[in-house]
Amino acid sequence: MSGDQTKKEHVAGDHSADEAWPLFVEFLRGKESRITQARRIVFDRVFARHDHFRADDLAAELSSGPDHVSRGTVYRTLDLMTQAGFVQKIRDQEVHAHYEHIYGHGRHHHLICEDTGEFVEFSSKVISDEIDRICKKHNFTQRLHRLVVFGTKV
Amino acid sequence: MSGDQTKKEHVAGDHSADEAWPLFVEFLRGKESRITQARRIVFDRVFARHDHFRADDLAAELSSGPDHVSRGTVYRTLDLMTQAGFVQKIRDQEVHAHYEHIYGHGRHHHLICEDTGEFVEFSSKVISDEIDRICKKHNFTQRLHRLVVFGTKV
DNA sequence: ATTACTGCAAAGCATTTGCAAATGC
């Protein structure tokens, strides 16, 4: 294992949720939204996990047991937490699979404007070389990579 | 408009489909699969488009009219074309949204092993700097970027 | 008390699948 691989060793009763919670409270107050039990439960569970997770899994996890929170509320809370910047949705914008034909195209990447939906394609040898280097370092055989930049065209 | 933005000026009766078709035929033969009308229609339509498209849109487009092909067949053909390397699915692997909490985490990217599902996180200043440079060049204000590398861990 | 939030179950929606009929070989 390569030394710089991000390690995530956290104890179960991680207290980062406790640290972060007041910030979420502030965020909710700012939106005239309420501080509820269900939101606290979801918030804690998100911070108890230190991996990527699916909204669906979290919802399933919380659908039974003492800290019961319904599916709908889990999704709604996750959305709030995303707005507040506590979680990131790994696949924002792209709700469904998109395709493009690549015959005769070079591999390229996209700048996607969140206002208009326009996109600009670009490619960069600097980036592909760097990715090659990183893969080599991690003994990883690359099949393809994908880079998307979200923002706004000024 | 920036000069190097990829322009895609193609005439309607683009002939790249005709050029590429024999290769697809070869691919299908190699799999003992059949060369059918429906496949040809989908193939042509994909090449007639020069933008990103959704499988669903294409299916809707082909669900009526003279060149009728059913939804199921569109999806199945798109899958074959992906295997054959004529199209790329912009969002492969990730069928549903994943989340991760980012409080206290630096922005990072992932190498995802397609065999085991394992992933390695990494970050690279070289890459973020290059992206900044490209955004600047295109007068683009970046909100976030996402980079994923698919492959196998050896 | 008022208003937002929750739980539930139903609706949505892209995608997949089963199966009888059609088509390619």
Added chain:
DNA sequence: GCATTTGCAAATGCTTTGCAGTAAT
């Protein structure tokens, strides 16, 4: 003629939503 593929419609699986009841302010 036989096997694969198609079309259709039903099923799937995640996500969203409407609404009546519940909790927060």
